[in-house]
Amino acid sequence: MKNRITFRGITILLLMGIMLTCTPKPYFFRNNYQDANRLLHETQNLNKEYFLKAHLQNGDVYILRDTWEIDTVQNLILGTGSRFDYNRNKISEGLLSVVLDSVVIFETNKMLEKTESKRIRALAILAGVDVAVGALCLTNPKACFGSCPTFYINGEDNFHFADAEGFSNAISPSMEYFDIDALNNSRIFSNTFSLTMKNEALESHMIRNLKLLAFPRSREQRIYQSPQNEFYRCENNYLLAEVNSPEGNDPFLLKFQDRKERFSLADPDNLSSKEEIILTFDKIEDRQDLGLLINFRQTLMTTYFIYSAMGYMGDEVGDIFATMETSSATKEQLENGIKKELGDIDIYVFDKSNGSWIHQGGFYETGPVAFNRQILPLKTTAEAASIKIKIILNKGLWRIDDLALTNIREKLQPKEILPCEVFNRDMPDAIAKEEINADDQYLISMSGSEYKFLFELPAAHDDYELFLYTKGYYLEWMRESWIKDKDLLKLRQMIVNPKKYLRLEAESYKEYEQTMEEQFWDSKIDTKNFSYYGT
Amino acid sequence: MARNIIILGILIALCSPGCKAPAYLPDAEEIGIHEFGSFVIIDLTEGSDIEGELIAVDDTALIVLSKEDENRIQSVPIARIKGFKLMYAQPKNYGWTIPVSALATLSHGFLLVFTAPVNIIVTSGVTARGANAFTYNDGDITMEEIKMFARFPQGLPPDIEVANLK
Known part of the structure; x- marks a missing residue:
């Protein structure tokens, strides 16, 4: 009887664990901004740095890593990254500057971190239970x-x-x-x-x-x-x-x-x-x-x-x-x-x-x-x-x-x-x-x-x-x-x-x-x- | 019941490599610097599904570039769309954990009657969740929001010859 209760308990705990750790929850990490002011205003107070994509009228895109900044005096975006044409062939790479007026839309992306942690945690708990049961059976x-x-x-x-x-x-x-x-x-x-x-x-x-x-x-x-x-x-x-x-x-x-x-x-x-x-x-x-x-x-x-x-x-x-x-x-x-x-x-x-x-x-x-x-x-x-x-x-x-x-x-x-x-x-x-x-x-x-x-x-x-x-x-x-x-x-x-x-x-x-x-x-x-x- | 659980596990294990995303999608850590649009699978009200890179979205249609069909561009009227699934990064494949953890329960003796189904349920759940981790469907985001995942979120640039898109 005790064995039955124990294993029912383990089953319920594991299922609860899976439900808690793996509840489907889409990641929301991307935003678009039509102008530089909104971009500056909405991202400057955030602790996390953002990747920035500046999409140009002609279909080219600048992809800047998390070191970009906006120079409001010269009306430029400065940062390190790459420029791609509309077919996404790389045109240039390194320290880049983009004229703000040439950008039709800005796109920011938050870095997704520890996306697998919940699933790995669930598998780790399962492996722990398996090892414990295996050890019990061995002994x-x-x-x-x-x-x-x-x-x-x-x-x-x-x-x-x-x-x-x-x-x-x-x-x-x-x-x-x-x-x-x-x-x-x-x-x-x-x-x-x-x-x-x-x-x-x-x-x-x-x-x-x-x-x-x-x-x-x-x-x-x-x-x-x-x-x-x-x-x-x-x-x-x-x-x-x-x-x-x-x-x-x-x-x-x-x-x-x-x-x-x-x-x-x-x-x-x-x-x-x-x-x-x-x-x-x-x-x-x-x-x-x-x-x-x-x-x-x-x-x-x-x-x-x-x-x-x-x-x-x-x-x-x-x-x-x-x-x-x-x-x-x-x-x-x-x-x-x-x-x-x-x-x-x-x-x-x-x-x-x-x-x-x-x-x-x-x-x-x-x-x-x-x-x-x-x-x-x-x-x-x-x-x-x-x-x-x-x-x-x-x-x-x-x-x-x-x-x-x-x-x-x-x-x-x-x-x-x-x-x-x-x-x-x-x-x-x-x-x-x-x-x-x-x-x-x-x-x-x-x-x-x-x-x-x-x-x-x-x-x-x-x-x-x-x-x-x-x-x-x-x-x-x-x-x-x-x-x-x-x-x-x-x-x-x-x-x-x-x-x-x-x-x-x-x-x-x-x-x-x-x-x-x-x-x-x-x-x-x-x-x-x-x-x-x-x- | 136990048989159903095992069949479910086998199906998920078999399906998970087949449900792989196209190779051009980035790993989750590189989403922010990926230059292409996301991969979209469109379920139409009539006819077979359309899938490919999401190029642009306008008020009436989605522009999709089929990577496997000689870079054929298709314009899909929004009115004909029943639903969609959007993949923006490579999913993690945990399918291997289903047979491995089920086999590991052989060391549990007759207790495997309890532990094998638990292992299959958990690993199947993890595999299914892993396969859908970097995915949106029409219940998650609107047609307006899907624009952000196109190669050209601003819409198709006017000077581009669509036939030249790769």
């Missing part, structure tokens, strides 16, 4: 180029408030996969639910399937999804008590699900450097079947790698993607090289009995736009009302909103709900509905497209916890500016030796990260009411 590509389909419960929201983003890693047909995202929806009071899908990027989105996974819930319960896409009905919520992290011991940023995120900057020497955070939870009333809840998303680091990889491919991007489609080895290297090196958000629980950290599993979801709300069932049972958890994560890669503990009550199977109606820009679209509900077809969403899906919920229960299931892939549009970045050796290094690449690329990334992260943080809008985002 925050996600804001301008997005990536993968974004989903909104409230269709008016912008990408800052995306509720889900689909299959972010599927950048080619062979990399197609399904993705499940918690919608973290508020209480539902009707038996219908709508979701808006936007293509906010220079990409083509191919969506094979889209459906809701619904779970009935009561007021005291929430249903969470594990990284392995298992679903758990949970109760209770234990907030974080203490934190020990590189930046200090204040648990404030990680304690509440309030969209105030904790993130760090990348290591300037190595983009795969890790950091650790120790968490303490206390006052745990029920020590059985604990699960760690996390609300997280990525920074723009992975976006940088995707765009860099496309750039390195340069004008061979088509050939390389074709190779990728036919070679599973290449695809696997591309998928797992850097991802494996960057790693998950790894979770450990401290075992007091032997003084060691026990690995519990990890979280990983690509995408810097929508938050992911997930749960990791802990293998270790708390021995007391307090428990210590360690998380190890790649520096500069993750944004974490909050961490909490909950009690897992049971594992659930979802009820799948297909869209009952599809709207394309507010118009029912039967073809889109058929495509999205058929397993062997794709709904193709081009840049700027917007589809609204309507779902009919089972009427038996009042409220549901909803998750979005999407399956498909997307094709990034090659940008002209990327082609000049072609560097196949670097691409090879990125795929074959990601460890070395992440070390050598650190300096370039830090330049990008500095402005990108500031921009992203500054552009966050935290005035919106997020009352339904409670745990």
Whole structure:
């Protein structure tokens, strides 16, 4: 919404600027005088000197520059200039004198100054706005180029408030996969639910399937999804008590699900450097079947790698993607090289009995736009009302909103709900509905497209916890500016030796990260009411 | 709407070089020392337009020297004139800014949906204004005032053989 208001504002301002600066207004700069007295009288008090043309009876003309004067004693005009005949051939040039009586008409001309200033001002303002928007997009590509389909419960929201983003890693047909995202929806009071899908990027989105996974819930319960896409009905919520992290011991940023995120900057020497955070939870009333809840998303680091990889491919991007489609080895290297090196958000629980950290599993979801709300069932049972958890994560890669503990009550199977109606820009679209509900077809969403899906919920229960299931892939549009970045050796290094690449690329990334992260943080809008985002 | 804006921009960009003034007209800074008359395009009540250098204006007719038609002199009765356009200096051509600024918005990602039309509107406006900057039409000045922009504002000199005018 804010983006829309901003750009409407820019449009109105620019149009007003054009109207103000370019109002058509003829220049009036010329006058004729039949006699020398009037000429003298009407021009002598003016500050601006005038060019003078003295037209003679025979058609000749004297053109005097701004140094002319009238000698009333000798009845002459004196000045520097040129004389032309009636066909305007030059007769003489230099210091000239003209007998006043031979002149039939005098013509004065004011010098037109700064005639282009208004138009240049308008173009300068436009160029300034263009550069500012370009700089914004350079520092925050996600804001301008997005990536993968974004989903909104409230269709008016912008990408800052995306509720889900689909299959972010599927950048080619062979990399197609399904993705499940918690919608973290508020209480539902009707038996219908709508979701808006936007293509906010220079990409083509191919969506094979889209459906809701619904779970009935009561007021005291929430249903969470594990990284392995298992679903758990949970109760209770234990907030974080203490934190020990590189930046200090204040648990404030990680304690509440309030969209105030904790993130760090990348290591300037190595983009795969890790950091650790120790968490303490206390006052745990029920020590059985604990699960760690996390609300997280990525920074723009992975976006940088995707765009860099496309750039390195340069004008061979088509050939390389074709190779990728036919070679599973290449695809696997591309998928797992850097991802494996960057790693998950790894979770450990401290075992007091032997003084060691026990690995519990990890979280990983690509995408810097929508938050992911997930749960990791802990293998270790708390021995007391307090428990210590360690998380190890790649520096500069993750944004974490909050961490909490909950009690897992049971594992659930979802009820799948297909869209009952599809709207394309507010118009029912039967073809889109058929495509999205058929397993062997794709709904193709081009840049700027917007589809609204309507779902009919089972009427038996009042409220549901909803998750979005999407399956498909997307094709990034090659940008002209990327082609000049072609560097196949670097691409090879990125795929074959990601460890070395992440070390050598650190300096370039830090330049990008500095402005990108500031921009992203500054552009966050935290005035919106997020009352339904409670745990 | 967006398509109309783009078409408008393309038309203005294409038209602007074609709408160029004749080469003999001076730059804006040299209007005061230009020895020839302004360029006039006369829209007649009947027949095709007449255009050329404005030589003189009298009570009943405009004398026009067609530069492209072997210096043919034409006397155009005022009664037959529906309207006119007078150009007294070379217009500035900003047509190039339309495609250049539209292309520049490619760096704006999907925001170009907003910025490209704004760029086209602004640059089209500037181009159109620039093309008409040094122009009068019959709504701006009267037939009496147009005399000042003739080669001979005093009227055609009596001793001149019209056929010899160049």
